[in-house]
């Protein structure tokens with residue numbers, strides 16, 4: 001049988017292409033992105049990562065013990081790098097918590113929870129995967145360019161680091177294990193969950209670039 005994640009390659013490649021062309025990423029790479037825009041991104045992404053981590057813990061309870069332990073550990077993967085970046089731009093806990101979540105971040109999080117609630121752990125793990133896979137692909141492409149802004153380069157570097165690459169491989173293995181444990185309909189639901197997450201990943205850049213607010 002084909003390894004399930006290979007059926008998702010075209011979708012992630014497309015999302016990587018679209019993301020690489022997004023003005024947010026272009027300016028992050030060139031160094032032209034206003035710091036206020038990056039600060040907005042870090043605040044919204046902190047909302048996202050908080051929910052993302054909680055969701056790892058919740059999904060982990062439905063997985064076989066081995067995979068569950070790995071997933072639970074994966075959920076905390078980005079914390080240290082982010083805390084360093086928050087310190088560098090003087091972003092404190094109060095501002096992170098008090099700034100309201102923006103519409104697209106809200107929709108993305110809501111989608112991930114819906115997948116778990118409506119379709120179960122297999123679809124939910126597939127919904128988490130673009131997060132790992134996209135950032136890994138994108139950073140590998142862009143890290144070599146060296147953004148002139150240290151903080152922006154640090155952002156790319158955190159996703160080319162060996163441990164994040166390992167996390168992406170571990171997440172793929174969990175998704176493949178889940179795909180093998182469900183029927184064809186279950187795999188279709190997994191594919192759909194993955195595609196919708198890719199959609200929201202693409203929207204996340206524009207949300208940050210526009211500093212989107214509720215209207």
Ligand SMILES: Cc1ncc(CO)c(N)n1
Nearest residue numbers: 045048049131132135204
């Ligand atoms: C929205 C989003 N997707 C993916 C990642 C990478 O884990 C992130 N930090 N934020």
